[in-house]
Amino acid sequence: MKTIEGKVVVLGAQGVGKTSMVVRYIGKMFSHHISPTIGASFFTCNINKGEIRVKLQVWDTAGQERFRSMAPMYYRNANAALLVFDITHPSSFSSIKSWVKELQRNVEEPLILCVVGNKTDLESQRKISREEAEQYAQSIAATYFEASALNDSGIEDIFLCCADGMVTLSQDKLVKTLRVTPSMNGRSDRDGQHDRVVVDHPTATEQRSPFCC
Amino acid sequence: MKICGPKLSLCGLIISVWGIIQLVSMGLFYYMNSVALLEDLPIEESYDDAKKFYADAENGYSMNAYNFVICSVWDYRIRQLLRMAGLTDGGSIFTSEFGVNSNSLQGVEDLGQTYDEGASNVADESLDSGVGESGLNDSDIRESDTVNVELMTSDLPRDILDNDLIVSDDDNDPRNLLMENEDWKAKERHVFILSSSGKPVYSRYGSEDKMVTLFGVMQALVSIIEDSDDTMESIHFGNNVIVFQRRGPLILVAVSKKRDSVVFLNNQLTYVYNQIVSVLTLMQINRIFKARQNYDLRRLLSGSERLIDHLLQFHETEPSIFVGGISCIPMPPSQRESISSAIVSTCSKIKNLVFAVLVANNRLITLVRKKRYSMSPSDLHLILNMVASSESLKTAEIWTPICLPHFNANGFLHAHVSYLTEDTQACLLLLTVDQEIFFQLSEAKMKLTERLKKNNSISVIDEVLKSPPSTWLSLHEIGVSKIRHFIYKCRKTYNVLSSPLQPPYDTPEDANKLFTKYQTTYFNMMDSNPQSQGYYQDSPEESVICLITDKYEILVAMEPLMKKQASLDLINRLIQWIQKEEDKFFLSNIPYL
Numbered sequence: 001m002k003t004i005e006g007k008v009v010v011l012g013a014q015g016v017g018k019t020s021m022v023v024r025y026i027g028k029m030f031s032h033h034i035s036p037t038i039g040a041s042f043f044t045c046n047i048n049k050g051e052i053r054v055k056l057q058v059w060d061t062a063g064q065e066r067f068r069s070m071a072p073m074y075y076r077n078a079n080a081a082l083l084v085f086d087i088t089h090p091s092s093f094s095s096i097k098s099w100v101k102e103l104q105r106n107v108e109e110p111l112i113l114c115v116v117g118n119k120t121d122l123e124s125q126r127k128i129s130r131e132e133a134e135q136y137a138q139s140i141a142a143t144y145f146e147a148s149a150l151n152d153s154g155i156e157d158i159f160l161c162c163a164d165g166m167v168t169l170s171q172d173k174l175v176k177t178l179r180v181t182p183s184m185n186g187r188s189d190r191d192g193q194h195d196r197v198v199v200d201h202p203t204a205t206e207q208r209s210p211f212c213c
Numbered sequence: 214m215k216i217c218g219p220k221l222s223l224c225g226l227i228i229s230v231w232g233i234i235q236l237v238s239m240g241l242f243y244y245m246n247s248v249a250l251l252e253d254l255p256i257e258e259s260y261d262d263a264k265k266f267y268a269d270a271e272n273g274y275s276m277n278a279y280n281f282v283i284c285s286v287w288d289y290r291i292r293q294l295l296r297m298a299g300l301t302d303g304g305s306i307f308t309s310e311f312g313v314n315s316n317s318l319q320g321v322e323d324l325g326q327t328y329d330e331g332a333s334n335v336a337d338e339s340l341d342s343g344v345g346e347s348g349l350n351d352s353d354i355r356e357s358d359t360v361n362v363e364l365m366t367s368d369l370p371r372d373i374l375d376n377d378l379i380v381s382d383d384d385n386d387p388r389n390l391l392m393e394n395e396d397w398k399a400k401e402r403h404v405f406i407l408s409s410s411g412k413p414v415y416s417r418y419g420s421e422d423k424m425v426t427l428f429g430v431m432q433a434l435v436s437i438i439e440d441s442d443d444t445m446e447s448i449h450f451g452n453n454v455i456v457f458q459r460r461g462p463l464i465l466v467a468v469s470k471k472r473d474s475v476v477f478l479n480n481q482l483t484y485v486y487n488q489i490v491s492v493l494t495l496m497q498i499n500r501i502f503k504a505r506q507n508y509d510l511r512r513l514l515s516g517s518e519r520l521i522d523h524l525l526q527f528h529e530t531e532p533s534i535f536v537g538g539i540s541c542i543p544m545p546p547s548q549r550e551s552i553s554s555a556i557v558s559t560c561s562k563i564k565n566l567v568f569a570v571l572v573a574n575n576r577l578i579t580l581v582r583k584k585r586y587s588m589s590p591s592d593l594h595l596i597l598n599m600v601a602s603s604e605s606l607k608t609a610e611i612w613t614p615i616c617l618p619h620f621n622a623n624g625f626l627h628a629h630v631s632y633l634t635e636d637t638q639a640c641l642l643l644l645t646v647d648q649e650i651f652f653q654l655s656e657a658k659m660k661l662t663e664r665l666k667k668n669n670s671i672s673v674i675d676e677v678l679k680s681p682p683s684t685w686l687s688l689h690e691i692g693v694s695k696i697r698h699f700i701y702k703c704r705k706t707y708n709v710l711s712s713p714l715q716p717p718y719d720t721p722e723d724a725n726k727l728f729t730k731y732q733t734t735y736f737n738m739m740d741s742n743p744q745s746q747g748y749y750q751d752s753p754e755e756s757v758i759c760l761i762t763d764k765y766e767i768l769v770a771m772e773p774l775m776k777k778q779a780s781l782d783l784i785n786r787l788i789q790w791i792q793k794e795e796d797k798f799f800l801s802n803i804p805y806l
């Protein structure tokens with residue numbers, strides 16, 4: 001079984017629900033009283049794609065201004081970026097635009113981009129329409145997702161999309177940051193009890209852009 | 214019930230405006246060298262030389278004139294502050310004791326002194342202490358009756374009117390929202406942080422945006438005093454204490470309604486300041502305010518308010534913090550050593566690793582450090598505070614810059630923070646100066662977890678944390694059951710041992726009351742620079758005893774009404790027991806990496 005190890009960085013303003021999304025996906029829970037992230041949190045998870053195991057190293061960053069200068073450390077050598085905004089907060093949407101500009105300037109290798117509009121459970125307070133976000137996502141060759149960490153809707157698709165994208169990237173000879181280890185037994189120490197193992201998930205092959213899944 | 218309606222507050226306003234008028238006019242009279250006031254001047258009893266007498270009197274007149282004007286402005290400001298902080302309801306201020314302490318008054322012992330023998334006494338007081346701005350007379354003000362408000366408001370200095378305190382009935386007036394908020398007013402200890410230009414930085418309760426005026430008043434107070442080359446330290450007012458700390462570009466203010474000691478509140482403010490430095494570094498704070506004096510620091514602190522909230526609570530409820538020491542989880546010494554040596558052997562090859570700290574439930578398990586470096590208790594408290602206030606998934610690894618003010622206030626260390634396993638409370642922190650070695654540390658942590666699993670340490674730690682505290686320390690078994698609670702600190706190693714909170718201290722309120730007593734006692738003694746001394750306070754609830762020698766400090770709560778000698782005997786027995794058993798409770802050896 002082949003193992004692909006890739007780095008995913010989660011970016012976006014403070015309070016949009018980045019940590020909640022990751023915790024929902026990896027820890028399968030949600031808390032209203034989650035502490036603001038300090039620095040960055042690192043998680044790993046495994047996703048099986050047929051004969052390939054994709055190991056995601058997820059960096060959940062803090063959105064605060066004081067950690068801004070540390071961001072390059074996390075997106076450097078990243079293979080995928082989740083750009084999260086809160087559909088009820090227009091300023092969080094403009095904030096992902098500036099993240100995208102920063103990524104475009106500083107990341108050279110192909111990068112899987114996912115734009116995520118979170119908190120769809122607050123539909124009544126929505127300020128950013130689906131069309132607007134989709135249009136923007138298209139303009140930067142990203143895939144757009146809507147999600148709610150609270151209701152656990154749409155979260156899984158985002159990470160699966162990253163995994164799919166990594167598989168595609170691994171076939172690209174120019175990509176050097178992905179670690180591909182053709183081992184018989186891919187289990188390393190890092191695989192804890194919290195692995196997510198998804199066997200043969202039907203892949204979403206519809207909208208495929210050169211960068212993204 | 215509304216205590217202060219519009220009529221009463223108008224009455225209060227009139228009276229206080231009259232107070233200002235009176236003080237300003239007193240100032241004026243001094244300025245005009247009125248003979249009637251001669252006896253209040255700081256001049257000597259007898260003079261041989263008439264010239265010298267006139268010169269001294271002249272000086273005295275102008276000094277007192279200045280002081281009175283200062284007093285009146287001050288008084289107004291302070292009332293405004295107290296009132297906005299919910300400390301007084303309209304007129305009640307007029308019957309309370311009132312005193313102000315600035316640094317040149319340091320020698321004056323009784324700060325809550327009453328000045329109710331007429332304004333002339335104020336001048337007497339200033340004579341004794343060598344300064345004028347010490348206090349004023351409220352009862353005197355109350356007795357004065359008819360006042361013409363219009364006339365006076367036009368006479369008042371511009372400065373005062375800018376911050377006028379007329380209570381409006383507009384519900385949208387933020388000052389009203391604040392004062393109407395019973396919840397907010399009921400809080401016993403407030404902490405405010407502002408920049409020297411008066412920009413709000415932090416308030417313990419409520420939103421800073423609703424308190425802009427309050428922050429303005431505090432800033433004005435501090436700067437008025439500073440203009441006269443003095444420093445505002447504290448204001449005392451009945452049971453209320455307000456303490457000010459000026460730290461570079463920041464002003465920290467603690468307001469307490471619990472008759473807390475000034476030293477305690479200063480200690481708390483110092484912790485809060487260190488927490489801010491820990492988030493931003495001193496260098497960054499100074500650089501920011503140098504570039505832009507009215508920078509809104511909340512932008513950079515956002516997300517760390519929670520750290521300050523938690524720290525304040527931690528400081529009030531965790532004995533080891535307010536005595537400035539460290540408490541460890543109990544464990545057989547050989548066990549602790551084997552954990553330490555596992556850490557050393559796993560981490561010794563990592564270049565640039567400065568500290569490895571293992572903690573659980575706000576207490577230390579062990580600490581390993583690079584040669585020549587040491588960890589101060591207060592830095593360790595900031596680390597514990599960070600761990601306690603940032604629960605996330607147990608499987609996450611946190612990687613964050615953190616500044617330890619006593620280690621280096623101007624630079625960041627980088628901390629790798631993670632729980633050893635998913636189902637233990639034991640949390641490992643690896644602190645390095647190299648921001649590039651996350652994965653190296655992550656790997657080291659994994660190896661260490663394996664080792665500690667193998668040598669059974671993790672289950673030992675879990676067992677200790679699960680076991681009831683009495684398995685390690687039972688006052689009954691030591692034979693000192695008349696001792697209800699104690700806190701012991703070894704002065705050489707800073708280790709702290711305190712007994713579990715049992716009835717009658719098993720509810721948070723009762724524990725809080727006891728700790729407040731401890732804090733007052735302890736900090737009063739610290740204040741008087743102790744070598745070897747004791748303090749004994751009897752009350753119907755309990756006797757609180759504090760003993761400080763060059764080896765240890767101990768605070769004890771005893772059953773009330775015991776003979777002094779009998780209590781001392783019990784304490785001695787307890788201390789002997791601690792000294793015999795201390796290697797279970799104390800981290801005496803901090804190995805090198």
Ligand SMILES: Nc1nc2c(ncn2[C@@H]2O[C@H](COP(=O)(O)OP(=O)(O)O)[C@@H](O)[C@H]2O)c(=O)[nH]1
Pocket residue numbers: 012013014015016017018019020021031032033034035036037063118119120121122147148149150151
């Ligand atoms: N209603 C709603 N609230 C959410 C959702 N996701 C996160 N939150 C809340 O938003 C706040 C910030 O979440 P957090 O994950 O810390 O955001 P981060 O700063 O981006 O990591 C928390 O109070 C969460 O409970 C969501 O999908 N719906």
Ligand SMILES: [Mg+2]
Pocket residue numbers: 018019020035036037060061062063
């Ligand atoms: Mg977060």
